[in-house]
Amino acid sequence: MRLILDLDHCLIFSSYSEIENLSSHGKRNYLFLYHRPGLSEFIRKIEKFRNIELVFYTSAKSEYAKWVVTTIDPKINYKLFTRSSTSKKFTEYGELYYKALSKLPLHQDMPTVVLDDRTDLWDPTGVHLIDIESMAW
Numbered sequence: 001m002r003l004i005l006d007l008d009h010c011l012i013f014s015s016y017s018e019i020e021n022l023s024s025h026g027k028r029n030y031l032f033l034y035h036r037p038g039l040s041e042f043i044r045k046i047e048k049f050r051n052i053e054l055v056f057y058t059s060a061k062s063e064y065a066k067w068v069v070t071t072i073d074p075k076i077n078y079k080l081f082t083r084s085s086t087s088k089k090f091t092e093y094g095e096l097y098y099k100a101l102s103k104l105p106l107h108q109d110m111p112t113v114v115l116d117d118r119t120d121l122w123d124p125t126g127v128h129l130i131d132i133e134s135m136a137w
């Protein structure tokens with residue numbers, strides 16, 4: 001099977017202000033990065049299932065996303081898709097980036113589970129969406 005994981009507000013949270021009494025997992029320019037509690041253990045458990053294809057899919061820009069993934073440091077093989085693999089739409093809330101399995105150069109017929117805090121921005125075709133409570137302070 002395939003597991004697609006969102007980054008921002010799902011696995012990690014980044015902020016320009018440092019959060020008191022919480023150690024960050026990375027700092028880049030003035031941006032502090034925080035992992036969701038238990039993230040490393042979660043990724044390590046996925047690693048044990050050799051038949052899981054791990055994919056990170058974020059509407060963030062590529063350079064930032066690559067940095068975030070290095071702080072998670074998955075030892076297994078993974079694929080990373082970023083903003084250029086989303087569809088941008090202009091709405092009353094500003095620019096929104098929509099995700100879809102069909103936007104990714106992956107086999108479309110593999111059972112695919114998605115963890116994302118914005119499942120409302122997904123095309124549900126071919127994926128099982130699991131809505132994750134948004135990580136924020």
Ligand SMILES: [Mg+2]
Pocket residue numbers: 006007008009010116117118
């Ligand atoms: Mg998100």
